Amino acid sequence: MKLYTYFRSSAAYRVRIALNLKGLHYDALPVHLLKDGGQQRQEEYRQINPSGLVPAFQDDRITLTQSMAIIEYLDERFPAVPLLPQDVAGRARVRELAQIIACDIHPLNNLRVLRYLVHELKLDEDAKNAWIRHWIGEGLASLEAHLARDPAAGPFCHGGAPTMADCFLVPQVFNAQRFDIDIAAYPNIARINALCVDMPAFVAAHPSKQPDAE
């Protein structure tokens, strides 16, 4: 298995956590998002992922992009350490939590969007940071409200073991902290994050532990 990855990419970080939780060995192939005008946008990488984004995943059967699709694929192929609950409602809830991050928070703050804000809209550093903080703040508040109201939230996002939702939560918190957002304002998120970050699977997936870390 190969993972095309960038150490600081939130979406790649999610997949690294999932692979580690399942104990799957993979080859990390770094794609540098800043070097050479963005290696992810070069023709060679677009043969792997025409979208020009990381991560991309390959095994003997498939080339796959989109972090959530990759994690669901891993969960179906290697079910031994499940990342989705067995019950229909539980599965729906875990997907919902992951999608709050994947659809409502992260897309507004990734590299290509920040580039557009700076290069096309000529935003200064303050306005760019206000944008980032606005969307992360709104998104984490939503996620916190969903976690707070649901009795299925356990020590982790859903119950007593990490699920796909935790694979999404930890990289989003890492991303928020890079922009000096204090996650103490979101007690359930802070609590779950603190529990996860010390687990070996999460530690090994951390950006600072990647072969391409700077």
Place this chain on the structure above:
Amino acid sequence: MKLYTYFRSSAAYRVRIALNLKGLHYDALPVHLLKDGGQQRQEEYRQINPSGLVPAFQDDRITLTQSMAIIEYLDERFPAVPLLPQDVAGRARVRELAQIIACDIHPLNNLRVLRYLVHELKLDEDAKNAWIRHWIGEGLASLEAHLARDPAAGPFCHGGAPTMADCFLVPQVFNAQRFDIDIAAYPNIARINALCVDMPAFVAAHPSKQPDAE
């Protein structure tokens, strides 16, 4: 079953298509995104969806938000008309296609983001439209490239019957056309859309056919 919906919401439109494809009856509860400062942001609706976004779905077992989580839930509870293929690789591919739309295109162009561009960043109409066209154009080009390279694309996004990917494609095309984007530049997308839009399940889900249509 209840669907909190807004006729023009792309995310609600996806779920309406899925419900119709499965032949499921539901009560449509309109949430007006523009009236009363946005009914989706009011306390009453936030009891249903703390994120303050449509759609939200309720049945006797669950209250659920996020269009993709809702559709996967429907597919697991009512498998008679499947919206995901049976094989693991096919399922992964359908999720990937849906997520290209759900994660890489739509989040950048929904109402709350356009509002921020106009009210906070003071973008004029031209700059706002350039933003919309940029992200939809880039996203549809990615989707087109994914469809073009994969032999599993059939008359529909994946094979010979509509899947979750088609539930996402049609509302995204509708949205693109609202902003005068010519989808003829994306031949696979245009072809699949043309096939879908005349099917009864898609016709009945169209914004113009909703009880709250204006």
